[in-house]
Amino acid sequence: MSLTWQQTLSDEKQKAYFVETLKQVQQQREAGEIIYPSDDDVFNAFD
Secondary structure: OOHHHHHHHHOHHHOHHHHHHHHHHHHHHHOOOOOOOOHHHOOHHHO
16 A cells, blocks of 8 residues: 555554454454455555
8 A cells, every 4th residue: 555545544544443344354364254355455446
């Protein structure tokens, strides 16, 4: 993710809903669920 987007989203990424969403997705991945996009591609739309 470009520096501009990192700066723009940095406050949002600290909010409880965002942290909880990422946590739930990670737990599902660890449980073997197939989640799209892949972890490496989640924020590629912002590049």
